[in-house]
Amino acid sequence: DTAVSQTPKYLVTQMGNDKSIKCEQNLGHDTMYWYKQDSKKFLKIMFSYNNKELIINETVPNRFSPKSPDKAHLNLHINSLELGDSAVYFCASSQGMGGGQETQYFGPGTRLLVL
């Protein structure tokens, strides 16, 4: 069974469109994350939610809006897509948010290409 799943796996769209990526985890974890991995392979955190509450917001343009309907789901909605948004977006989860030693489990990624 998949622990952290994301849909869609691939997303090709035009500039200016609005799109959403969904993430679900069945690990019973309290904390979920969104990361962006750009063409240079840097993986950077965007957001983190703990029990549906936003706890990390890393200076991401407000075109990106995360939503956590419950602690097992964290979705990412992107408005007015730009060429620079093309990247791989990874969702992750961890048991908790503190202590610093929490293992994060990553989803398979969503490859977004903006044309």
Next chain:
Amino acid sequence: RKEVEQDPGPFNVPEGATVAFNCTYSNSASQSFFWYRQDCRKEPKLLMSVYSSGNEDGRFTAQLNRASQYISLLIRDSKLSDSATYLCVVNPSGGYNKLIFGAGTRLAVHP
């Protein structure tokens, strides 16, 4: 200066070789350290945590030098299946689980 810096490689080594990767981090207050592995077009997966006393997991040994802000990973007896990108990861605070990833070091093990 990047928060976490790694040599991007690639490191091309024959099977059975020993290979070492290094990583430096800029925030001296960083609390937790990890090595993650990422296969081509796959998600990152935790390889091992790095403790101040150093730790070993089979063929893998990780070391931390807080004074020099330096982390290392040693892989002994390399296997073809070790071919991947190895990501050095730092949590700069003991609070929130915010991970800072290096760009990764690519390893290619050949027969």
